[in-house]
Amino acid sequence: MPEGHKTHYLASEHNALFAGETLGVSSPQGRFSADAKKIDGCVLASVRAVGKHLFYEFENARIVHVHLGRYGSFAVQDSPPRPPRGQVRMRWIGSAQTLDLRGPTQCRVIDHETQTEICEKLGPDPLSGGKKSDVFAKVSASGKPIGGLLLDQTILAGVGNIFRAEILFEIGMDPKLPGNEIDPSRFNDLWKSMTKMMRVSLKHGRIISVTSKEAGKPLTQLGNDERFRVYGKTHCPRCNGKISQDKIASRKMYFCERCQRGT
Template structure:
């Protein structure tokens, strides 16, 4: 599933393609025909990321809400538009570009109240300037759940996914199984600051880079990580422990991550 940097990068890339333009909205697949007809021909007034959610605002007050889930993707290209590739749920056409959305987990048109309800249940997004880290800290400091589980709860902190969770906690020397209510405030500050830093790098590089002072790799996705899916800790050469937290793979070094 795309982590928050991917959605913020999509918003950044698509704004000059779609924003402040009257859009032709289609559903080549047919599954979103009613929603497409509702916003077809309206001007897109803005594109915003809220954690892993992308929101396209329209002049009539409606918003297109997209959550890619595990298999969704964006495809963007300059006009003239080619035939849709695969099951395209939504096609948006501006004066210059076409943006296709394939296979999203969620694709819906929301009115103002619906959008407010959506954003109200999303935790503070580490990449948004209006994020309030105190809201996340309040939830974490009162919870008996592990910090590893809480960081993946998008109602607590938005944008952090599976890779960033393992990487941030390793970088800060924090045991992912430590309960939230045992995390000192200064440790939470380090987590938040590092999340802002690393996801910001992810937006700029358009990939996950958590190793200091390196550029993207030549692999397919260009990722550069310290311990995620690795066997040996780069700091102490101990074996990396792989386990599950909340049904997702987690990685930690038992020597480097002993407390908060």
């Protein structure tokens, strides 16, 4: 599932490609047809990411709300485009580029009020100025495991299954540690690791937790199986022990029991 770095990356890419353009909007698959009519022929004003949500605001005050979910993806091609292939939920044709969206969990036209409601339910987003103290207040008030709290979008917006595993491994924190047992200094370590990892991942457009020194090559040259330290791995890169898998907040959590103990 795309995590927060990806939505911010897409927002910046789509702003550069389509903001200010009059777009021909359709739904080749049909499921977005009624909403497409509300913005067809309108000018896209701006694109914004909040956590894992994308908001495309048009000059007629309509907003396209997209949540990619686990299977959603965008594809860009030159205009005029080839005929749509597969299940294209939404197609935008701009003067130079065409955008196709396939398989999102959410793609609908909303108004400002609904956008505000969605954003108010989300916790701070570290990639758009979310405050450490606001997140710590929520984490330290909960007895739930930190591995689950990091996935809770009402506590923190943008972190998903890969980031949570990589962040907790980097700082050596047990994913089962209850939020209310984390002191401010350890939370500071977590926040530093998280913001740095998310910024590096935003820059590269994909999640990267290793350093170029560890990988022995520049980050731009990493293969897909070289980007993580624990996620999807069988052995710990620090102690060479076996990586454990456990369900936390109904998602598979990867961690090293030896390197991630207590606080």
